[in-house]
Amino acid sequence: MALACALIIGAGVGIDALMTHGRIHQGVSIGDIDVSGMTVDEAAEAVQARYGMHLAATTAFIFDSQETADSADIDQLMDEMDAVAEQISVSEAQANRTMWMANAQTLDAVMPSHQLATDAFEVGREGGIFGAEPCSENMRAEIASKLGIQYCDVYGLSEIMGPGVAMECKERGGLHIAEDQFLCEIIDPDTGEALPDGEWGELVITTLTRECSPMIRYRTRDVTRIISDACACGRTHRKIDRLRGRTDDMLIIRGVNVFPSQIEQVITGFPEIASQYQIVLTREGALDAVALHVETEPDFPIDEVRVLEDLKRRLQAELKSNLQVNVDVKIVEPKTIERSMGKAKRVIDLREAE
Amino acid sequence: MISQLTVFLQNEKGHLARAVDAIASAEINMHALYVADTKDFGVARIFCETPEVAASILTDAGFRAAVTPVIAVRIPNEPGGLARLLRFCEDADMNIEYAYCFAVRDESAIDVLKIEGDHCEQKLSEAGFHIVDHDEIDAL
Ligand SMILES: [Zn+2]
Numbered sequence: 001m002a003l004a005c006a007l008i009i010g011a012g013v014g015i016d017a018l019m020t021h022g023r024i025h026q027g028v029s030i031g032d033i034d035v036s037g038m039t040v041d042e043a044a045e046a047v048q049a050r051y052g053m054h055l056a057a058t059t060a061f062i063f064d065s066q067e068t069a070d071s072a073d074i075d076q077l078m079d080e081m082d083a084v085a086e087q088i089s090v091s092e093a094q095a096n097r098t099m100w101m102a103n104a105q106t107l108d109a110v111m112p113s114h115q116l117a118t119d120a121f122e123v124g125r126e127g128g129i130f131g132a133e134p135c136s137e138n139m140r141a142e143i144a145s146k147l148g149i150q151y152c153d154v155y156g157l158s159e160i161m162g163p164g165v166a167m168e169c170k171e172r173g174g175l176h177i178a179e180d181q182f183l184c185e186i187i188d189p190d191t192g193e194a195l196p197d198g199e200w201g202e203l204v205i206t207t208l209t210r211e212c213s214p215m216i217r218y219r220t221r222d223v224t225r226i227i228s229d230a231c232a233c234g235r236t237h238r239k240i241d242r243l244r245g246r247t248d249d250m251l252i253i254r255g256v257n258v259f260p261s262q263i264e265q266v267i268t269g270f271p272e273i274a275s276q277y278q279i280v281l282t283r284e285g286a287l288d289a290v291a292l293h294v295e296t297e298p299d300f301p302i303d304e305v306r307v308l309e310d311l312k313r314r315l316q317a318e319l320k321s322n323l324q325v326n327v328d329v330k331i332v333e334p335k336t337i338e339r340s341m342g343k344a345k346r347v348i349d350l351r352e353a354e
Numbered sequence: 355m356i357s358q359l360t361v362f363l364q365n366e367k368g369h370l371a372r373a374v375d376a377i378a379s380a381e382i383n384m385h386a387l388y389v390a391d392t393k394d395f396g397v398a399r400i401f402c403e404t405p406e407v408a409a410s411i412l413t414d415a416g417f418r419a420a421v422t423p424v425i426a427v428r429i430p431n432e433p434g435g436l437a438r439l440l441r442f443c444e445d446a447d448m449n450i451e452y453a454y455c456f457a458v459r460d461e462s463a464i465d466v467l468k469i470e471g472d473h474c475e476q477k478l479s480e481a482g483f484h485i486v487d488h489d490e491i492d493a494l
Contacts, residue, residue, distance in 0.1 A: 304451055
């Protein structure tokens with residue numbers, strides 16, 4: 001009996017590097033052949049040349065790297081793939097999978113090189129799983145539109161298992177928790193008291209199946225809420241909302257908890273406003289004062305004071321209704337707000353200094 | 355229509371001076387400057403030579419600058435000149451967004467109007483008002 005197990009792995013690279021038409025995306029390999037940039041035919045030929053001979057022998061296992069080959073337990077690997085397949089629909093499995101298996105037995109011991117090459121071509125063309133926390137709404141939209149795929153957010157943390165604790169489905173209304181593996185709770189970060197579903201607080205995770213170093217009520221410092229409504233996708237596992245930030249990012253303004261990400265979300269709803277912003281906190285007497293500095297997009301008409309004042313008023317009203325805090329919006333000249341590729345200094349807290 | 359240079363400025367010390375310096379260092383001559391200001395920002399409206407060039411110089415220097423089409427009307431520099439013009443606009447249902455005027459050497463004044471709606475320039479011209487064109491501005 002000949003069994004071929006081929007792993008096709010897609011590695012993360014920049015968006016523009018992924019803009020390939022008719023060619024396999026960057027970072028994709030079949031077995032140990034880097035097929036990025038190849039057409040389907042070229043990849044099939046390369047696979048045949050490299051593995052065709054091995055398959056003619058009795059049993060062939062093909063791995064993406066030497067490390068995997070050294071550490072792999074074939075039975076466990078198969079079990080894992082089955083487990084993944086059970087949890088998600090077939091079309092989504094095709095869109096999301098990063099690992100392929102071809103059973104040579106059913107294929108009459110012929111290397112399915114063309115099928116593997118076609119699968120490799122499909123990597124990253126339907127859906128992408130992204131785990132970058134600071135990714136803004138605009139950046140998600142850019143990735144999705146440039147690559148023509150659905151952007152799926154994945155949540156995880158290395159203390160628990162890395163990515164995979166929860167993942168967004170195609171309905172985009174939150175990330176389904178792998179509740180058969182993890183018990184998730186939301187607590188008030190200050191008192192430790194458990195909060196009901198729907199309320200924002202710190203996510204606390206207990207591992208249910210881990211035998212080696214289990215985590216019991218592990219405090220993640222990530223702020224989210226549990227969404228328990230039925231999801232249109234059909235999964236019954238509850239969801240967590242997009243993370244608002246870390247408990248350490250939380251600002252307490254006049255006794256109200258505010259996250260910079262909430263402000264960012266309001267700004268995203270205003271196409272006239274550029275994505276850079278800065279929050280300045282000061283103390284006016286005994287009260288906190290919040291100013292939000294924003295810039296207009298280059299094509300926004302600056303000629304009429306009325307139009308600028310109106311934009312400012314609308315943004316202020318939207319912030320008030322979302323945050324329950326009065327924010328003084330200040331439209332500033334371009335390049336006044338510091339730009340940085342990584343974590344920009346979004347909050348300037350002058351309250352202590354005064 | 356003629357082109358006016360518009361610059362968005364934070365209402366802070368030195369910002370107007372920096373904008374005017376940028377225009378001056380490109381040796382662009384300014385004819386008139388009018389600033390509308392609020393608590394935290396101002397909009398400077400400038401009549402100058404080559405407003406398109408000035409706008410791109412300012413944009414490169416980090417300002418938010420644009421060229422805005424406005425109507426300029428030349429009226430005799432005497433009492434009632436502006437009143438007649440504004441009365442006509444009101445009677446013709448023209449909504450004036452803003453207006454300002456400056457006197458020129460030959461005893462007349464130029465009124466600059468930003469009016470909402472179409473064909474305003476034509477209506478003013480038909481009513482006998484002297485509409486200023488680009489060449490006239492350049493000759494100032
Ligand atoms: Zn769902």
